[in-house]
Amino acid sequence: MARRLTPRGEQRRNELMGFATARFAANGYHSTSVAELVDGLGVGKGVFYWYFDSKEELFIEILRDGERALRRAQWEAIGDESVPLARLELAIRSSMDWWSSHRDLYVLIEFARTEASFASSIRKGERVALADTQKLVQEAIDTGAIPDRNAVVVAQAVLGVSSILARTQLLGRKRPASDVADEVIDFCRHGLVGSPTDGRAQRTA
Amino acid sequence: MARRLTPRGEQRRNELMGFATARFAANGYHSTSVAELVDGLGVGKGVFYWYFDSKEELFIEILRDGERALRRAQWEAIGDESVPLARLELAIRSSMDWWSSHRDLYVLIEFARTEASFASSIRKGERVALADTQKLVQEAIDTGAIPDRNAVVVAQAVLGVSSILARTQLLGRKRPASDVADEVIDFCRHGLVGSPTDGRAQRTA
Amino acid sequence: MARRLTPRGEQRRNELMGFATARFAANGYHSTSVAELVDGLGVGKGVFYWYFDSKEELFIEILRDGERALRRAQWEAIGDESVPLARLELAIRSSMDWWSSHRDLYVLIEFARTEASFASSIRKGERVALADTQKLVQEAIDTGAIPDRNAVVVAQAVLGVSSILARTQLLGRKRPASDVADEVIDFCRHGLVGSPTDGRAQRTA
Amino acid sequence: MARRLTPRGEQRRNELMGFATARFAANGYHSTSVAELVDGLGVGKGVFYWYFDSKEELFIEILRDGERALRRAQWEAIGDESVPLARLELAIRSSMDWWSSHRDLYVLIEFARTEASFASSIRKGERVALADTQKLVQEAIDTGAIPDRNAVVVAQAVLGVSSILARTQLLGRKRPASDVADEVIDFCRHGLVGSPTDGRAQRTA
DNA sequence: CATGAATGAGCGTTCATTCAT
DNA sequence: CATGAATGAACGCTCATTCAT
Structure with a gap:
């Protein structure tokens, strides 16, 4: 148009x-x-x-606007933080915040992924999000903050945990964004068997 | 009917x-x-x-059949394994196997979640899957295999990692189910900062 | 369909x-x-x-049916007549007869020619009609019944005279098909200045 | 307006x-x-x-302007020529010239004839064109240049030949206006069987 | 004179569902 | 059990025309 x-x-x-x-x-x-x-x-x-x-174009515009806004929010949240793991954590926290005030968008994106006509629009947004996360993970690997892994797979796992807890805890149970973010970060840091020593206090380390 | x-x-x-x-x-x-x-x-x-x-009923039947079959596959995979963490791992592996040979179902479930008419059908299946996973997690907590946590949240995180790697690595990149299962288990065990000593060799530990 | x-x-x-x-x-x-x-x-x-x-497909079907039926009527009218000019005359007469009982089709074809979506359909029918007429003209030239000319152009002229008199006299004034056919044949035979010798062609003079 | x-x-x-x-x-x-x-x-x-x-009014104006311009061109072409048949020929030639430089108008008129809303506008133009041609034919009949005929029908036949050759040869094949005019005049003079005596009219033989 | 946002009746088309055969 | 013709509400979309600015 x-x-x-x-x-x-x-x-x-x-x-x-x-x-x-x-x-x-x-x-x-x-x-x-x-x-x-x-x-x-x-x-x-x-x-x-x-x-x-068309109705389709409108929907794609909504998607694009949303993706742009979320990304901007994340960059602003990261600001000039320089510690890699802290940067990743800030990114996770800011997306939780953003989703909690843009619940509709979450629903729309989930839907869009299931519809061929919106697939390309969605894939693009997902590639950007993955690339951003992967970069943060790679920085942490490079500085030795986390063991060497396949950064792509790990980034996807992080996004997976964020995504499902956003859906179930944030949107479903309407719990506060910061609590859910704590849980995402905790799980992503230590997994199941890792032993967080004091959990919360560690979270911005 | x-x-x-x-x-x-x-x-x-x-x-x-x-x-x-x-x-x-x-x-x-x-x-x-x-x-x-x-x-x-x-x-x-x-x-x-x-x-x-109706067309709707057909779709719901497909969903129900699929969910039942997946659950049965998981129970059969777990068999009489008694070590809690190993049980969880077997459950993860068997779902990866199952999704890799039932890709269509994965797509259908993702869609169903976005459609009000199928929500109740889907929520029920998700509750069952969550309860199953949560039970496995709780067993591990009870035996001290993993630190005490909110079993529900942790179970959801595990499902989130499984789900997203199933989607991106299994369905998207068509990688072997066992490789993807390794990655899911690795991330779920140790998270980002935990130190897997040799990854693969550990996986049935 | x-x-x-x-x-x-x-x-x-x-x-x-x-x-x-x-x-x-x-x-x-x-x-x-x-x-x-x-x-x-x-x-x-x-x-x-x-x-x-679609509505468009219906229209094209109507056109095609009509063109086929007209052509069949012409071939039947020509029958086994062997004198070239007489064959041409029978073709002209039979189309006049046909149009007089299929006035709607005439209107539809005139319209179809003005519409890009029907152009290809129409062009095909016109090529067939022209080829048929041209063949009749060429036979007459070959047997010396009419002087050597560009058979294509002459065939088109014959179709033009038929067409316009069908429109104005047959459809417009609703005169009998045979009278209009006489006039078409008369003009096509002798043009303006030629002197028609036989009674038949003169009768509307 | x-x-x-x-x-x-x-x-x-x-x-x-x-x-x-x-x-x-x-x-x-x-x-x-x-x-x-x-x-x-x-x-x-x-x-x-x-x-x-309205859009409709615009179209009617375009039609009217075109018809006027064509008529003016014909009158100017005829000028003070006094021999009836030569006057008719000049009219034919000038319309071919005019159509060849106003192809769009030809298309528009053909369309207008198929549309009830423009019918009256078109009928008027056609009546004028017919009357003009008929007058030229009648003059030729009166001076004995061509045999006595129904001037209306003959005029229509002339217009029909002009029209179809304008469409197919001029607009379709983009041949020079003067060549097409020769063919129209040739056919109108002698029809199919008449024997053209002068070189010019024979040139497409 | 000119802009361009707004109107809304009307269009061609789809498709889950019904039911006479 | 099975067919396939029939239904009709609903949809996305168009566009000539109007009118506040």
């Missing part, structure tokens, strides 16, 4: 994206019709197609 | 479920029409509605 | 084509909605798409 | 008509949206509706 928009147009577009995000997350992408979106905002159908080429 | 079926009917039903599993996994549930299913098998539409009340 | 149809299905399909031909001719292709067609026959919308892939 | 326009307004209107003519001819009237027209000229929608009441 890439239409040049007036400020008012920009606002309308954001309104549409926000409302759609909520409806898609609550009702599902397929079960949410364009009619439902425009009716919900009290505008005509044409409005939708003035701002988006 | 729960219709009493002749042996031939039973076979027809299985044919339908098998074909549907493949089509749903390849094309998506929504994009696969009932017409496509019956045409693909060269039968009339009536056949479908003789064996299933 | 090419669905295998039961006799009843065949009948339905014909009903749809017949009704659509009439509506398209009367109201225009674009102004006639699929809804209008199925409502007019008192059936559900699905019926239409059971028999045709 | 009939708005009084400033010179700049007049230019804008012509720009719109010219662009629309090209787009309609290339893409079809129905497939060319008002949005496409104004976007193509880089102006807003308001501009369009300032100069034209």
Whole structure:
């Protein structure tokens, strides 16, 4: 699309994206019709197609916006921290924070992964997230903070733990982001058999 | 439904479920029409509605069958092994094996989780899987094999690592199930900072 | 589409084509909605798409059926007549007869020529008609019945005269096919300045 | 509409008509949206509706302008030639010239004839063209240059030959207007069996 | 004069489900 | 048991036209 928009147009577009995000997350992408979106905002159908080429394009835009925002949040959280493991930890904490205030996006991404039309969009985002995590892991390996491993696989494992605890504990049980982050970090650090000496106190080490 | 079926009917039903599993996994549930299913098998539409009340019911049956089969495979794999950590490891290995030969099911479950109509079906299966894993973890805690933790959270973390490496390494990269299982177990045992002494050789310890 | 149809299905399909031909001719292709067609026959919308892939496909089928039928009528009319000019004349007469009882088709073909989506369908029919006519002209040239000319151009001119008089006299003024055929043949034989000798061709003078 | 326009307004209107003519001819009237027209000229929608009441009105204006221009070209070509048959020939030649440099209009007129909303506009133009041709034919009959015939029918036949050769040879094969005009005139003079005496008319033999 | 956001009726098409045969 | 024709609500989308700015 890439239409040049007036400020008012920009606002309308954001309104549409926000409302759609909520409806898609609550009702599902397929079960949410364009009619439902425009009716919900009290505008005509044409409005939708003035701002988006299709329902699919809207969804992809939502995804892209979300992925960008999460990544930005992570970079800002890491800031100028220089200790590799601490950087990884900050990244994990910031994503938990971000997901806890963007629950809808989590749902949408999970869905998008199951739909061929969104696969390419999703794969791209996943590659970026993996590359970011892998880099943090590799730094830790290079400085000897963690034993030498396959950084890709380890990065994926970290993302897996984050992802499932975000889903079950954060979104499902609505527990505080920082508590869940503690658990993710604890498990990622020591696994099952490792012996955390004092758990929490160690967490920013 | 729960219709009493002749042996031939039973076979027809299985044919339908098998074909549907493949089509749903390849094309998506929504994009696969009932017409496509019956045409693909060269039968009339009536056949479908003789064996299933609806497309939705068919999908739920597929899910239930799959979950049952996976669970059975795990119990058989654990057998009469009595060391808690070894039991957990056998469970992980057997699920990797199972997913590697039931890739379609993995795809279907990921999708089902995103669809309100299948949520209850999925939640039930997940609760069972979690309870099973949690029990294995708790046994390990009770025998002192692993430090005392929140067994639920830890069990979820284990499932998360399994799940994501199954998706990326097993389904995505089509690597051997046993290699991926090694990686899952390694990460789950020691996390990032733990020091595996020789990895592979340890794996049945 | 090419669905295998039961006799009843065949009948339905014909009903749809017949009704659509009439509506398209009367109201225009674009102004006639699929809804209008199925409502007019008192059936559900699905019926239409059971028999045709799209509105466009239906139209193309109508065209093809018509072209085939006209061509068959011409071949039957020519029969075993062996004098070249007489063969050409029989072809002209039979097309006039055919158009006079298939006025709708004439309208549809004129429209189809103006629409990119039907162009290929139409061009094919026109090539066939031109080739047929050209062959008849060439035979007449070969036997010396008419002077040597560019058979293609002459064939096109004959078709042009036929076409315009069919449109204006036959369809517009609803004059008898045989009268219009006389005029076409008269003009094609002698042009403007030639002096028709036989009574038949002169009768509208 | 009939708005009084400033010179700049007049230019804008012509720009719109010219662009629309090209787009309609290339893409079809129905497939060319008002949005496409104004976007193509880089102006807003308001501009369009300032100069034209509707898309339909624009099209009718294009038609009328074209018909007027063709007629003017013919009258100028005939000039003060006094021999009836020569006048007819000049008219034919000039229309071929005109169509060869206004191919878009030809396409538009063919389309307009198939659309009820433009029928009246087209019929009027055709009546004028027929009347003009008929008058030329009648003059030739009156002076004995051609045998007595039904001038209307003969005029239509002449228009038919002109029309189809314009379409197939001029627009389709892009041959020179004068060559095609020769063929039209040749066929109209002598028909199929007549024997053309002069060299010019024979040149495509 | 000009912009471009907004309207909304209407379109072609899909598809889970039903049911006469 | 099985067929396949039929249903019809619902969908994504288009576009000529209007009008506040």
